Ligand SMILES: Cc1cc2nc3c(=O)[nH]c(=O)nc-3n(C[C@H](O)[C@H](O)[C@H](O)COP(=O)(O)OP(=O)(O)OC[C@H]3O[C@@H](n4cnc5c(N)ncnc54)[C@H](O)[C@@H]3O)c2cc1C
């Protein structure tokens with residue numbers, strides 16, 4: 366069996382790229398990576414450590430037009446003979462994988478959280494994280510889009526060869542006018558640690574203590590929906606059913622009640638800590654660690670404790 | 680300007696999720712269905728705003744059985760002009776998308792809008808599949824959509840940033856938060872919806888590429904461990920040694 370893994374290397378390689386290659390490796394067989402753009406060849410060669418046998422890179426495509434990417438990946442499928450194609454379930458995958466599925470008539474499994482079971486079915490998140498489903502693929506080829514932070518990257522080899530690839534990307538029908546990149550922030554869906562706050566924080570002027578804790582931990586920041594709706598925080602921080610779904614290792618929620626629609630976006634977190642003044646807040650039922658107390662006092666205290674812990678060599 | 684909006688139903692966001700038939704089927708018992716929030720709040724409302732400012736027609740399409748007519752009427756009450764129901768169960772994203780693409784191809788739409796994802800299956804698949812089947816550009820997860828003659832200007836989220844793009848019609852767009860504000864249907868809309876056309880059409884023969892074969896619920900969490908608010912060192916210690924997350 367041959368596996369093709371698509372990696373978006375436009376902004377460097379994130380952990381999700383190593384996860385996707387590791388996942389491909391775990392399926393058995395040869396793993397080829399396809400990417401495009403200007404990424405450094407040495408950096409791409411490093412994907413070999415996670416199990417890639419070869420990296421194909423199409424240098425002619427700089428952007429991320431999904432029609433062009435679809436053509437390149439489809440050509441890489443032909444050239445590698447792959448019958449399984451892996452994506453990390455990120456924004457690029459959401460644009461490209463469905464197109465590829467139609468082009469190759471390959472069943473698409475979105476949001477996979479595990480390697481396939483013995484019977485070939487693949488476990489995915491459904492109902493916004495409230496349940497799981499096993500998906501069976503009926504087509505000869507399949508596409509699996511892996512939820513970030515579902516498996517750990519594993520080093521199994523050494524650098525691999527990187528080959529220039531002409532994927533015949535064709536023309537683009539989309540004209541990019543501008544791209545704004547948030548500077549120096551950890552993208553929320555990738556973050557392993559997340560500090561989040563809700564209406565209990567009373568106003569945007571109080572977010573300093575949320576950011577201080579995030580900084581001390583090296584975490585990303587998030588918020589509940591009303592907080593983004595009133596404009597206290599930017600929309601891209603809104604997590605939940607109608608916002609971003611995340612599954613970090615640690616989610617700390619201060620002043621968030623834990624409404625079912627909020628939990629829908631965060632209940633994949635491995636560990637949840639809740640800070641709330643109301644013992645009846647529904648979040649306590651979902652959390653692993655609870656602090657019944659005032660976020661205005663607890664957050665600074667927790668920040669100090671984290672700093673102390675970090676300075677003691679951790 | 681002819682706009683097609685893809686509407687799906689989803690269980691009310693507070694519904695209890697359970698399964699029957701040996702965990703092979705979603706238990707619909709007592710479940711209240713709503714229009715999938717992304718489809719309603721963002722795709723449909725933005726389509727109506729475009730119609731109100733530059734004229735045209737808004738058709739909604741649902742792949743689903745007769746039980747879905749209640750949510751279809753709700754979308755009509757918000758202001759869509761007419762509805763199409765492809766009379767079949769939407770068994771997988773590919774099957775669903777091919778039904779919609781088939782209808783769209785023979786009816787000539789300028790713009791096809793869908794939601795970012797359904798909140799039950801969270802696949803984010805259908806819209807991109809329609810685009811590929813029709814060889815149209817697809818702008819995924821757009822948070823802003825403006826129209827100028829035959830050009831769309833959109834803001835969309837991409838990996839690590841926000842992109843502004845231009846694209847010529849026809850095109851397919853999936854709609855995320857920011858695109859429009861939720862509208863509550865008024866009495867007049869609800870009355871008018873009763874007499875708006877709802878065309879039921881037969882499905883075309885298409886195979887399923889995938890099947891949801893069995894469901895499981897997450898393991899129940901053990902009780903929350905309460906920590907003294909004055910002892911954050913203890914929490915840090917537990918996160919490090921017990922939970923092993925820092
Ligand atoms: C269709 C639909 C989709 C939705 N999607 C989302 C979604 O994606 N994401 C989302 O977040 N919500 C979503 N919601 C809204 C959701 O139902 C809740 O209304 C929302 O999550 C509440 O936000 P909150 O917890 O910040 O505010 P509140 O409910 O007002 O809770 C504030 C909490 O802070 C606590 N508090 C107050 N003061 C302090 C203090 N000093 N220290 C510590 N704690 C304090 C209070 O006890 C309370 O528990 C959705 C709703 C619907 C109907």
Ligand SMILES: Nc1ncnc2c1ncn2[C@@H]1O[C@H](COP(=O)(O)O)[C@@H](O)[C@H]1O
Pocket residue numbers: 685686687688715717718740741742743769772775792793794795796797800801802803804805806
């Ligand atoms: N059965 C359906 N009928 C019509 N449109 C649908 C259907 N299922 C999904 N869609 C549309 O496709 C979008 C993405 O769905 P999904 O790929 O299931 O996440 C939804 O937000 C709808 O706009």
